[in-house]
Amino acid sequence: MRAARLIKMVLLLQSRPVMSAAELAAELEVSERTVTRDAQALSEAGVPVYAERGRAGGYRLIGGYRTRLTGLARNEAEALFLSGLPSALREMGLEDAASAARLKVSAALLPSVRDASASAAQRFHLDAPSWYHEPEPPDVLPAVADAVWDDRLLRARYRKGGGRENGGRENGRDGTEVARELAPYGLVLKAGVWYLCAKAGDDFRVYRIDRFTSVEPADERFERDETFDLPAFWDARAAEFARSLLRTEVTVRVSESGARQLAFTGDRAAAATALSEAPPAGPDGWRTVVLPVESLDVAYSQLLSLGPELEVVAPEELRGRFAEAVERLSDLYR
Secondary structure (H helix, E strand, C coil): HHHHHHHHHHHHHHHHCEEEEHHHHHHHHHCCHHHHHHHHHHCCCCCCEEEEEECEEEEEECCCCCCCCCCHHHHEEEEECCCCCHHHHHCCCCCCHHHHHHHHHHHHHCCCCHHHHHHHHHCCCCCCCCCCCCCCCCCCCHHHHHHHHCCCEEEEEEEECCCCCCCCCCCCCCCCCCEEEEEEEEEEEECCEEEEEEECCCEEEEEEEEEEEEEEEEEEEEECCCEEEEEHHHHHHHHHHHHHHHHHHEEEECCHHHHHHHCCCHHHHHHHCCCCCCCCCCCCCCCEEEEEECCCHHHHHHHHHHHHHHHEEECCHHHHHHHHHHHHHHHHHH
């Protein structure tokens, strides 16, 4: 543990001109007294660490000292490609590996570009979770992530949901648990929710990580299918899932403005297809569109936001609900 900390201290000092004891203590998560002892240990080992006193003082490496300890370990290199997802790294237990990788890369750079990572981090940030959602990473996530990185089979118990998974085929209505032996191919973070793309038998499926009640990495590894494309697989399953939700149709008339807003009320792809298949606008500029929707209740809540830019034609039940809403609004604003 201490050896790793000493290496990290050298890399920190190599990547910056000078660091105070407080800065080093914060980076290394130790006390300033421990920093002093570590600096002394490095000096005794032949690493030219020099301490400067005063307000502008701190620790520095002298004599152009350069360590050769900049080779990336495999897990550090893999984590580096995910460094734009700090919350995801933390939840998968890869935060330390990514930190070490960034330090090694920074130490290998020329002094003139060593601030590139900090400069980029202050200009671009990816916030994966959705609004109004407090992400709670599942307890089993680090173990699942380890199995994914190591191509190791996973024995798991999975709680079935009330229907199809996001792009998967797990059907169940009672929340019962099933045992599965999975070849875990990849992880996906969608709107703050973690999913595992895995091979079960001969089929690739999608599982919500928060529905695993237990996981146990096996000793055996699986032979990865090199033709498997995680982004393409997820896109296809997500699109399939979205289409499976659209179980009914409504007929609406929309103005030119309503047609532009239609894509923002529900499924964007379904709205675009419906508009492309609709007949041309009439003399009044309105178009009649047959729109796939999840249910009449969902259609009511989504389409009502278009206000006077949309008229429901059918079914009559939904048209009646809109007429009632118009009357209630009229009473409120009369």
